[in-house]
Structure formats: C-alpha cells, structure tokens
Amino acid sequence: MTENIDLFEAIDSQRAIRRFKPDPVPDELITRLLQAAIKAPSGGARQGWSFIVIRDQETKDKIGDLYRAGDGFPITPDMTGQVRRVYGAAQYLEDHMEDVPVFILACIQVNANGTFSAASIYPAVQNILLAARGLGLGSCLTTRQMRFEAEIKQMLNIPEDVATAAILPIGFPAEGVGYGPTRRKALGEVAFDGGWGKSWRDYTSGQA
Template sequence: METWDAIRARRNVRRYRPDAVSDEHLRQILEAGRRAPSGGNRQHWDFVLVTDRRQLADLGAIWQGGQYIAAAAASIALVLPQPRDEQAVLLDQFDLGQATYAMMLAATDLGIGTGHSLVGDQDKARAILGVPQTHVVSYLLGVGHPADRPLRPIVTPKRRPFDEVVHFGRWQGKDDPTR
C-alpha cells in the first residue's frame, strides 16, 4: 500500500480475526515506533509486545473501553518513565503520539488493524506486564487482522470538514469578528 493510501485506510479496529500476526510483521510495526521522531532524540519510550492469550485477556480488563484488546492477536503497551516535570509530560506524550501513529500506519500498510486504548489501572497494568513503579503504561495498541472488513482507503471519513479544521494564515472560526 502507498503511504497516502495507508493514511486514508487507517482506522481503529476493535474486532479481530483469531489468526496470529506474523513475527516479521510485529517486528516491522515495532520498528516503525522505534524509528519515530522524538524531541531531542530522547526516545524515552519502551514497548512491551504481548501475544499470550491470558495476558491479552487481563489487559482487556484494565480499561472499560479496552475490552477488544482481549480478542487482538497482539497488544503493544507503550511505556514511559514517570515524568520529572510538566515539560517532560508534554514532550514524552507528544513523542509517544508520534510513535503510536507510526506503528498504526506501518500496520495499516501491511493490512493489519490497530486500535488504541487508554490504561485505567496502572498497578494492574504494571503487574501484568512486569513494568516497574518508575514507569507508566500510557497506552495499549491492539494489533490484529480486521474481522469486519479489510483496510482500504476510506472515501468519506467521519471527520470535520477540511475548511472547518484548516485555517490559512490566521484563525477563521465561527467566532471570528472579521469573517
């Protein structure tokens, strides 16, 4: 798939087929996250790949919106060190967003679906994954082959209109007095 097609085809997948994702594809997805841009090249992230069915089931129970993780072929936990200050929070979360999207886009390019989830219970997440108290399990990324439909470019995405989102040169929103 070409990059532009992968961008247009990427969607949150929350229903997966039971078949596994190959180790080669999982490594490629993880490599995309590892290569993502990072402010000052800090790369504070760590990724924990989970393919064990019992661990996946346990991870699916740590956030009310993340039950689909249990049915995924794999999950990638995105882990950061406890932030030392507010600036570290902002930089690390921005970097983690880039790593997450790089992994999602790489997966889409391979025809593999992903769905992101928050982590509600840090203590439980750390226990399941063996992550030390010095770190935070920020997000989970479900990974698997979509059960409902293949990943194809979405012609009409459910997104705000381009002209409502994009501003050229200055803000031109509904509340703009010069509009």
C-alpha cells in the same frame, strides 16, 4: 504479506479497527511495526519509549478481566450518532480483549515531576497505526489502560518511572471489517490561512 501501499493511501484509509480474525500475527510483521515505531520523533531525541508485545493468553485474559471490572463506555442520551457508534465499538473491544491476537503496550519514561511528554510517545504510536495499515493489519489507539495502570504495571513488571501511554490491539481485520475512508470535519473548518478564522482553501476538493 506486505501490501506495499502508497503512504497517502495508508494515511487516508487508516481507521480504528477493533474486531480481528483469531489468526496469529507473524513475528516479522510485529517486528516491522516496532521498527516503524522507533523511527518516530521524540523530544531531544531522548527516545524514552518502550514497547511491550503481549501475546500469551493468560496475560490477555487478565487484561480482559481488568477491563470487564471497569465501568465501560456508558451511553447517555445527549450523545450524537457518531459518538454512540464509537462508544459501542469501543465497548465491543473492551468486552473482547482476550480475543485480540496481539497487544502492543506503548510506554514512556516519566519526567522528574511524574508526568510524561505525550508528544514524545504518540508519534511512535501513530507510526504503528500506519505501519499496521500498510501491512494489512488493523489496530486502534486506546488509552483506557490508564484506569488500571498500577495493575498492568505490576502484571508486566514495568518499572516505577515508566508510564503506559497506549495499548494497541493488533490483528488481521475480522471478516466484513474494512479500512477507511474515514469521516472527518471538512478541512476548511479546521485549517486557516494566515490567522484564525480564514478557511484554508482546499483546491483539490473544491470544499471550503
């Protein structure tokens, strides 16, 4: 069941997967994802995170209804090809939330001022994405549950002082849906050597 792929193969090929086979995800694999999540760093090692695994159809139906009642991903003429493709794929996911085998809702304790430290929950979320890749599962970071946070918190009995940071759909990738390679800006465009502006020279690819 576990592919045991190399860490860098997982990093290089992990990509947003939004269409899934209907097959259930075994509990052992979900446990492995959660174990990976709680290995992440957090500010002051506070570990203010919690993770809710959502599998029952009734809850997924309700989540689907919430997303359908929202305004979706409107495509405007100024959007580039890649943004359009991403919006189309994201819309597909939102139109089929009830068909996703499992969701992991990543939550985090809020601070006294009502905000939360993103830097203390998204590393755990990234660990789940990478672990999913390693286990042959697909997933995708989504944060749009924040639009219906009050409803979702009520539905799942989430305490007042806990915020929802991301909802991750999890499942085996649908037929024809593959992992990366992902398309990203060239390293030299975004990594600098010694100060802003001097491109980091990527000797491995000859780019930059």
